[in-house]
Amino acid sequence: MKRNEQIDARIAALLTAPLNAWVALSDDETRLVAHGATYQDVVEKLEKIGDDTSIILKTPPSWIPLAV
């Protein structure tokens, strides 16, 4: 998969994820694998499906530019 296609797939996956939540993307960052209200929720879902490669992210309250 080309870089631009990977970016498009990542954006599409993130836009389907709930806001202000914890999510797991596949290792290639193209698929939403799990999501939950807490980090532990996501870890438990990954363990249940035997996934040890996905990457965990925290989604913000809104998809507006970050200034922390």
Add this chain to the structure above:
Amino acid sequence: MRIPYRAYPDTDGTVHLLPFLRVSVGKKRTPLVTRVFEAMVDSGASDCIFQVAVAEAIGIKVESGTKKQRAGIGGVQDVWIHPVQLHVGAELIDINAAFAKTLPVAGILGRIGFFEHFKITFDPTGNSPGMEIERVYKV
């Protein structure tokens, strides 16, 4: 090592490519370590700050740490400092990290604990924005 910036959406439909890095955090003197997560590389941050959930995942009782405060654009908030191990690729670094109850991301990699151990060159120009990251060993 060059790390491509990670894509994040905006409400107006644009895409922001941002300096996020895959890391994990471990509890010192134990095998406990978090899953790999994305943390923002932020040269403006004083130190490394993570969500409280990161500490809890490795059995750290956050409020048992030294209580401090950190100021950001969202205002002042309490943080608790704990010694942890930061995993960046194959590198393992002992740091004192701050843990906060409210962050818009899972973690922030700041000057103390991160930039003092890595030479970072941000390069948002060109067709493939990214950052060069090089481990620095102090003598």
